[in-house]
Amino acid sequence: MRIKYEKAYSELLRILYKIGFEDERARLCAKLFTESSLDGIYSHGLNRFSLFIKSIKDGYTDIHAYPEKIEERGLIERWDGKLGPGNLNAYYCMNQAIKNARKNRIGCIALKNTNHWMRGGTYGWQAANSKCISLCLTNTLPNMPPWGGEECKLGNNPLVIAVPRENGQHIVLDMAMTQFSYGKINEYKLNNKSLPVEGGFDQNGKLTKNPNKIIKTGRPLPMGYWKGSGLSIMIDLIVTLLSCGQSTSMIGTLEAEYGVSQIFLCFDISKDSLTYYKKAVNEIINFVHEATPVNRDGKVYYPGERTLLRRKDNLQKGIPVNKTVWKEIYNM
Amino acid sequence: MRIKYEKAYSELLRILYKIGFEDERARLCAKLFTESSLDGIYSHGLNRFSLFIKSIKDGYTDIHAYPEKIEERGLIERWDGKLGPGNLNAYYCMNQAIKNARKNRIGCIALKNTNHWMRGGTYGWQAANSKCISLCLTNTLPNMPPWGGEECKLGNNPLVIAVPRENGQHIVLDMAMTQFSYGKINEYKLNNKSLPVEGGFDQNGKLTKNPNKIIKTGRPLPMGYWKGSGLSIMIDLIVTLLSCGQSTSMIGTLEAEYGVSQIFLCFDISKDSLTYYKKAVNEIINFVHEATPVNRDGKVYYPGERTLLRRKDNLQKGIPVNKTVWKEIYNM
Numbered sequence: 001m002r003i004k005y006e007k008a009y010s011e012l013l014r015i016l017y018k019i020g021f022e023d024e025r026a027r028l029c030a031k032l033f034t035e036s037s038l039d040g041i042y043s044h045g046l047n048r049f050s051l052f053i054k055s056i057k058d059g060y061t062d063i064h065a066y067p068e069k070i071e072e073r074g075l076i077e078r079w080d081g082k083l084g085p086g087n088l089n090a091y092y093c094m095n096q097a098i099k100n101a102r103k104n105r106i107g108c109i110a111l112k113n114t115n116h117w118m119r120g121g122t123y124g125w126q127a128a129n130s131k132c133i134s135l136c137l138t139n140t141l142p143n144m145p146p147w148g149g150e151e152c153k154l155g156n157n158p159l160v161i162a163v164p165r166e167n168g169q170h171i172v173l174d175m176a177m178t179q180f181s182y183g184k185i186n187e188y189k190l191n192n193k194s195l196p197v198e199g200g201f202d203q204n205g206k207l208t209k210n211p212n213k214i215i216k217t218g219r220p221l222p223m224g225y226w227k228g229s230g231l232s233i234m235i236d237l238i239v240t241l242l243s244c245g246q247s248t249s250m251i252g253t254l255e256a257e258y259g260v261s262q263i264f265l266c267f268d269i270s271k272d273s274l275t276y277y278k279k280a281v282n283e284i285i286n287f288v289h290e291a292t293p294v295n296r297d298g299k300v301y302y303p304g305e306r307t308l309l310r311r312k313d314n315l316q317k318g319i320p321v322n323k324t325v326w327k328e329i330y331n332m
Numbered sequence: 333m334r335i336k337y338e339k340a341y342s343e344l345l346r347i348l349y350k351i352g353f354e355d356e357r358a359r360l361c362a363k364l365f366t367e368s369s370l371d372g373i374y375s376h377g378l379n380r381f382s383l384f385i386k387s388i389k390d391g392y393t394d395i396h397a398y399p400e401k402i403e404e405r406g407l408i409e410r411w412d413g414k415l416g417p418g419n420l421n422a423y424y425c426m427n428q429a430i431k432n433a434r435k436n437r438i439g440c441i442a443l444k445n446t447n448h449w450m451r452g453g454t455y456g457w458q459a460a461n462s463k464c465i466s467l468c469l470t471n472t473l474p475n476m477p478p479w480g481g482e483e484c485k486l487g488n489n490p491l492v493i494a495v496p497r498e499n500g501q502h503i504v505l506d507m508a509m510t511q512f513s514y515g516k517i518n519e520y521k522l523n524n525k526s527l528p529v530e531g532g533f534d535q536n537g538k539l540t541k542n543p544n545k546i547i548k549t550g551r552p553l554p555m556g557y558w559k560g561s562g563l564s565i566m567i568d569l570i571v572t573l574l575s576c577g578q579s580t581s582m583i584g585t586l587e588a589e590y591g592v593s594q595i596f597l598c599f600d601i602s603k604d605s606l607t608y609y610k611k612a613v614n615e616i617i618n619f620v621h622e623a624t625p626v627n628r629d630g631k632v633y634y635p636g637e638r639t640l641l642r643r644k645d646n647l648q649k650g651i652p653v654n655k656t657v658w659k660e661i662y663n664m
Contacts, residue, residue, distance in 0.1 A: 073437050073603070073604070074435070074436040074437025074438065074600070075407065075436045075437055075438045076437045076438060076599065103406070104406040104407045104436075105405050105406025105407055105408045106406065106407045106408060106438055106440055108438060108599075133569075133570060133573065133574070142619075145623065146620050146623050146632050147632075148623075148625060148626050148627070148630055148631070148632045148633070149620070149623025149624060149625060149626065149632040150623060150624040150625075150626060151622075151623050151624060153619050153620050153622065153623045153632075154620070161563075161566040161570070163566065163569045163570070163573065171565070171566070171569060173562045173563060173565075173566045175559050175562065175563075179556060179557075179559070197557060205626055223555070223556030223557075223559045223560075224511060224555030224556035224559065224560060225511075225529060225555075227507050227511070227555045227556065227560075228555075228556060228559075230505045230507065230634075230635040231493075231505060231507075233503070233505075233616070233620060233634055233635060234493040234495065234503070234505045234635065236616055237465075237495045237503060237613065237616055238465060238493070238495070238599075240612050240616065241465065241495065241601065241604075241609060241612055241613065242465070242599060244608060244612075247612060247615055247616045247619075248616070248619070249615050249616060249618075249619035250615065252619075267408065267440075267570075267574060268406070269573065271405070272405070272573075276576060277573060280572050280573055280576075280579060281569065281573065283579055283581050283582065284565070284568055284569055284572065284579045284580070284581060286581075287474075287485050287579075287580070287581035287584075288478050288481070288485050288486070288565060290483075290485065291477065291478050291480075291481025291482060291483050291485045292481060292482040292483060293480060293481060293482075294480050294481065294482060294537055295480070298480055299480070300478050300479075300480045300481040300485075301480070302562075302565055303562040303565060303566065
């Protein structure tokens with residue numbers, strides 16, 4: 001089924017009010033969730049909302065907590081998320097990073113004690129809308145084996161890089177360190193399909209495309225094998241050390257995933273020569289677009305390009321929502 | 333054969349003097365090349381030296397050029413590498429980034445018109461030795477197809493992230509966006525071996541482990557398929573836009589690879605609490621080390637861990653050098 005943006009938004013808003021969110025925060029929170037689904041990131045939009053509410057009811061997320069600056073280390077600001085809603089904390093800290101970047105061209109917020117930021121790309125789009133190039137990093141609970149090891153000792157530690165472009169056609173990369181997210185693996189499982197490439201390990205430690213086997217072992221493949229494994233370790237180190245927050249290993253000792261560590265880094269480009277900037281960006285994008293598509297009816301896309309297509313489509317036709325998910329939200 | 337560090341160093345120094353390098357720069361340049369081989373990165377150490385000399389003789393690298401600051405955009409400094417030796421330019425700019433980070437905790441140098449930095453990890457180790465967390469990015473000529481496209485429209489745009497640790501046991505990730513470097517693919521070819529995982533495309537556009545087929549098509553696989561492809565685009569955008577230098581597409585129009593764009597970003601941690609820092613780093617590393625190795629006699633390593641082992645080994649026994657490579661250097 002498809003639900004119009006306004007309808008989805010107002011349902012989430014109703015629930016957030018009911019659960020005690022203050023007005024402004026309820027509206028921002030509902031907007032961020034609905035926009036994620038609008039952009040086609042269903043797994044971290046409406047599909048994730050009930051888990052978000054559960055985390056509040058379970059006491060892991062404090063809806064009244066505001067992030068607080070605890071220290072300025074030169075241009076690195078350390079903030080405490082106080083276990084507030086992860087998306088609100090992240091949005092707030094990205095705003096702060098943008099503000100600081102306006103002054104010094106670079107802004108860097110290190111945030112500890114926060115929660116899952118839901119769709120990471122949100123903060124890339126946010127920075128790009130404010131004419132900043134951005135890099136956002138987060139750690140997670142351990143959910144991926146290191147290359148050469150059996151148990152999940154690494155997080156899938158997502159990374160977001162975004163570059164602004166005119167007319168909101170920003171270039172936004174939002175990726176976790178696993179080759180496939182658990183959401184994607186589950187999708188293939190539900191559709192009874194094989195993954196397009198190997199995405200994890202079976203019970204004998206062999207690489208497999210079978211989503212059932214990967215879900216059974218709980219051992220997804222790091223993207224690029226040893227490369228994604230190494231990058232995950234580096235991301236955990238950076239967010240933990242700069243924020244003085246919890247590392248993946250510490251989060252792994254808790255009864256649930258909370259108190260994660262994040263970085264929001266901005267480069268302000270609003271004062272740069274727009275003529276040069278536009279020319280250079282378009283040159284890079286056009287060059288990529290020139291590649292002959294491997295599939296005859298295919299196209300080569302830049303990161304985030306399809307997001308804009310989906311956004312337009314979903315705005316017109318309504319957001320595709322799973323019936324069960326919508327019923328659950330409707331009855332909350 | 334194995335050559336002692338001092339012997340290799342003095343041979344390179346002799347050649348650099350002969351070709352006209354000034355004393356101090358000759359010594360640094362010889363040191364950087366020899367250290368790369370010492371650390372086991374043979375492809376970007378002694379094995380690359382004759383190509384480096386060729387680039388000088390061909391007029392693409394100017395041994396008398398010094399990098400010059402052209403603009404301060406807040407805390408982002410823009411430098412012009414003036415087509416000087418890539419490793420000297422990168423070393424110099426990383427020094428500058430460290431110096432700036434000492435003042436503001438963050439230092440960021442954007443460098444244009446420079447040349448191949450040889451072994452990227454060098455600048456990660458350099459920053460870590462100065463108690464800085466660092467991120468270095470470079471673009472390259474087009475040498476990798478974007479995901480879903482046929483022709484090489486992306487660079488393999490290497491990325492370096494380094495985190496300092498006591499006793500020089502730094503954690504250093506140095507990786508290109510291809511699953512395997514051309515050097516590695518060639519190594520497998522020479523040894524008549526298959527790649528351990530798929531590393532590129534054959535003539536029918538199918539993924540293959542056969543190094544000969546990949547060399548024939550010139551289409552290596554982006555690491556993590558669409559993920560490495562996306563990350564390569566973002567790296568090209570960042571280094572080009574911040575340095576106002578050449579993008580991969582522009583470099584692709586030249587008769588050889590020169591005038592690449594780079595970023596050196598540092599976070600100074602020398603004033604942070606060492607007790608906390610040490611504890612957090614060791615917690616992360618120990619957690620990874622705890623994973624049960626997949627191979628009974630294996631071990632799970634953090635990025636850079638094996639580098640230290642090789643450095644120690646090669647310092648004792650001498651650096652392994654290919655006979656032909658050594659002969660060539662010896663006769664220069």
